[in-house]
Amino acid sequence: MESGDRRPYPLATMGNLAGKLALVTGASSGIGEAIARVLAAEGAKVVLAARNKAKLTKLQAELAGSIALELDVRDAAAVQRALEPLAIDIAVPNAGLARGVDPVQKGSPEDWAEVLDTNVKGVLHVLRAVTPGMIARKRGDVVLIGSVAGRQAYPGGNVYCASKAAVRSLYESLRYDLHDTGIRVSTVDPGMVRTPFSDVRFKGDTERAAKVYAGVDHLLAEDIADIVRFIVTRPARVNIGEVVVWSKDQASAMQVARRPV
């Protein structure tokens, strides 16, 4: 049984990000969509990037001043073309996915390429496009979305876990690369969040996906978005570094409390 605590987060505009231009990749679903909503609620103009144009257009209609950008983050040239001209203040390269839970010896090289190209190279493509402008303007926020999977591997997690370990390593590198440029670098590493993530992982097998969350008081996308909001609304001198977020039912990647459903 879940706690039932599903109170909506207050979305009243606080205006803390008025005048800022934010970029969220993977804004068509789950955590990215929730982040886009809170940044917009804080007054930012949000560039909503993902491949699913229909979902982006729907969200754009709800979020005043936002821009829908159909973009595949794996396409380095397209990312550079679309993002380099924009003066992005806040970049959240959140787009990511997992495919299956097969052991390496049975894994699919096509799935591995999709995961690594999206979760690792996709993040790099975005950073390459937006950070030079931030450096020139001497300010900016980069908030990576890692995972507890980047800190603890689990059976069948292999390539997804490796991709998120790479994001964590990139976070550390970025702190050096961007040191003393005025840019703040953060990573938010969530545990189990209920989103379409597992539907994508299991390629549309929604029954199997639902079992991942059955009986668990899992995190919500809004919980992660609220933390991103906190990070980017701190005073300029404050850089929140790494935030690991678990639901109270999850002690580790493998240790999850489940109640009868």
Ligand SMILES: NC(=O)c1ccc[n+]([C@@H]2O[C@H](COP(=O)([O-])OP(=O)(O)OC[C@H]3O[C@@H](n4cnc5c(N)ncnc54)[C@H](OP(=O)(O)O)[C@@H]3O)[C@@H](O)[C@H]2O)c1
């Ligand atoms: N859910 C969890 O338990 C959990 C835990 C820890 C970390 N995370 C991380 O959180 C991030 C968001 O995941 P989620 O849970 O919100 O899953 P989700 O609901 O499936 O959202 C994934 C987003 O990524 C976008 N995306 C995928 N491939 C893309 C590509 N090539 N180019 C552009 N956009 C692409 C998808 O949009 P389109 O299909 O429209 O392109 C979608 O908007 C991921 O990086 C994931 O690894 C999730």
